[in-house]
Amino acid sequence: MAKLHSIIEQLKDAGFKVTPQRRAIIDTLHNHDPKTAHEVFTNLKEDYPDISLDTVYRNLHLLVELGVVTQINLQSRDSARFVISADGHYHYLICIQCGSTVKVDFCPATTRITEDFKFQPIKHVFEVYGYCSQCQNNEVY
Ligand SMILES: [Zn+2]
Ligand SMILES: [Zn+2]
Incomplete structure (x- = not known):
């Protein structure tokens, strides 16, 4: 997990104002x-009653572009989740x-891609959708 301080520095380095x-x-x-x-929006609304959901979306996407935040669940805008980018390389399993x-x-994109296909990946997205262990136990699907 990146340190809060270094995230702020990263934003400043990229020339962005770190607004409240x-x-x-x-x-x-x-x-x-x-x-x-929406959860971020609800959280911020207590301190910033004037903030709009659109502002939250805009800022989240800006942070994603800067690499500070990672978007998980690329399938739909409403269920997309955001997390501070972790140090290192990770993928996510998403319970539907x-x-x-x-x-x-x-x-999954490291050895086989480079060795078997002689392809050098620069960027990739890999997400797995399914049922988490808790939802499997509930057997409601
Ligand atoms: Zn990967
Ligand atoms: Zn689940």
Whole structure:
């Protein structure tokens, strides 16, 4: 997990103002489970009654572009979750029942792609959708 201080520095280095709202978004995500934009919005609304959901989306996407925040669940805007980018390379398992996410530290795109296909990957996205162990136990699907 990247340190809060270095995240702020990263934003400044990229030439972005660290507005109180941006800082609050980062604070909301830092050291927490991945949150939806709506959850971030609800969190910020207490301190910033004037903030709009659109502003939250705009800032989250800016942070994603800067690499500070990672978007999980690329399939839909409403269920997308955001998390502070971890140090290192991770992928996520996403429960389509309860929306929980699990971070996994193995990457399917390393050896086989480079060795078997002689292809050098620059960037890739790999997400697994399914049912988490808890939802499997509930057997509601
Ligand atoms: Zn689940
Ligand atoms: Zn990977």
